[in-house]
Amino acid sequence: METRSRAPKIKRTKRLTLKDRLSRLTYHRACQLLGPDGPHMIRRGATYQDIDLDRDVYFRGDLFRLKLRGAARGKDPVVTITLMAPARNRLRFNCTACETLCEHVGAAFSLVLEEKTALGLAAEPEERRPLETLSPKELVEQALRDREEAEAMLADASARREAALAEAQALLSGAKDEAARLAAAAEAEAKSTAERRERMAMDRIAAAEKAAVDEVRLTAADIAGVAAGQVIRKELTAADDAALIDRAIGGLAGALGHRAA
Numbered sequence: 001m002e003t004r005s006r007a008p009k010i011k012r013t014k015r016l017t018l019k020d021r022l023s024r025l026t027y028h029r030a031c032q033l034l035g036p037d038g039p040h041m042i043r044r045g046a047t048y049q050d051i052d053l054d055r056d057v058y059f060r061g062d063l064f065r066l067k068l069r070g071a072a073r074g075k076d077p078v079v080t081i082t083l084m085a086p087a088r089n090r091l092r093f094n095c096t097a098c099e100t101l102c103e104h105v106g107a108a109f110s111l112v113l114e115e116k117t118a119l120g121l122a123a124e125p126e127e128r129r130p131l132e133t134l135s136p137k138e139l140v141e142q143a144l145r146d147r148e149e150a151e152a153m154l155a156d157a158s159a160r161r162e163a164a165l166a167e168a169q170a171l172l173s174g175a176k177d178e179a180a181r182l183a184a185a186a187e188a189e190a191k192s193t194a195e196r197r198e199r200m201a202m203d204r205i206a207a208a209e210k211a212a213v214d215e216v217r218l219t220a221a222d223i224a225g226v227a228a229g230q231v232i233r234k235e236l237t238a239a240d241d242a243a244l245i246d247r248a249i250g251g252l253a254g255a256l257g258h259r260a261a
């Protein structure tokens, strides 16, 4: 929220420096500037913990530069934030490692938003005069300005929280969908495996049954054949000729073979 009541005290927009711009940068504005992926990239960027302000940040004149050590393979990404041509008066950002908006740029904006005091971007103290030197009218004005500032900060914090919440919910819902999909796939796989195993078991049982039946039939035929041969030989040996015996045995074996088939 740019405060119109402060207009006389702030520089005209045209002459705002990068420091002025970054001092006034709110989360909401950063998101507007970065576009639809802004909130996500700022949150991703906020996870970069190894930033040493003295070592990794260069901030002079109209150049803000942040080096992210070890943030990518190869050369460390360097993010710069500058002002566009004065007429446009907009922040321009760039990352040496990426073609499009990236979490490195998000890290730079997150840093600016989180570390205003450390970066020398906190509200200019020279604007504030000691309260005891203010007239009643000035006191009221100061109080109004303070309230506006507090409201702006609150609105910004709410926007950040809501964006984070929305993203968390989207992630959660995505995770739920994925879990449901995986569960369905696992169930289908388990079912098809069970069916395949059952089929294989049935096949094996059928094969074993057939083998057992075949074995019994063969054994029965053998026993019957031998027993019949013994009986015939015993009863007919004395009286009958070899041709009769052979014919009888041949017929019996044929009958048994037919039954066993």
Ligand SMILES: [Zn+2]
Pocket: 077, 095, 096, 097, 098, 102, 103, 104, 105
């Ligand atoms: Zn990048």
